[in-house]
Amino acid sequence: MTVYNIYCCSPNHSSRTEEPDYADPIGTIEADTEPTCSSCLLCPACARLDFTLDDLKQWKMDLIDQRTEELIYAGFEYPTSSGKYFSASRNMQRTLMGTFVIKDHASLSYPITWCCNDNTNSITLSNATDVENFYLTGLSHIRTCKDGGTSLKDQVMDATTVEEVLAVEDTR
Secondary structure, eight states: OEEEEEOOOOGGGTTOSOOOSSOOOSEEEEESSOOOOTTOOOOGGGOOSOOOHHHHHHHHHHHHHHHHHHHHHHOEESSTTSOOEEOOOHHHHHHHHHHHHTTTOTTOOSOEEEEOTTSSOEEEEOSHHHHHHHHHHHHHHHHHHHHHHHHHHHHHHHOOSHHHHHHOOOOO
16 A cells, blocks of 8 residues: 545636645545546645545545536537537537427527537538437437446445545546
């Protein structure tokens, strides 16, 4: 066993505007393998040294939630294998759902043009069926991201040791 430093990576404290030149640990753990994280910075808002297994689990689940949101926001491809990606941000989810809800209403005029994430391309939705297919593809993307996160968080919750928590890898 080796002793490793722990740093806070909680997305709840990601509003820092400056990164320190160095990061001080908020605690230590003993583990067989070194824990890794791409954003290990000290967070004064939650710095403490009495890290419990439950604290480590929460930290790991926060990282999984953060990655889930990143994947959702990265968007979805439509049509499949077209190379056209569309945002799935919360704002875009509301807009897409609103369009889906009124897809059959007489006040909605077709065609509808929807811009890609990179704003260099778009698709044209010609009718209510196109809107429905677009909406269901986006919804499927979000559900897949969330289900993957839930599966990983279940593994974290089932863990009974530090090593088991650290062994849960988010490779999505």
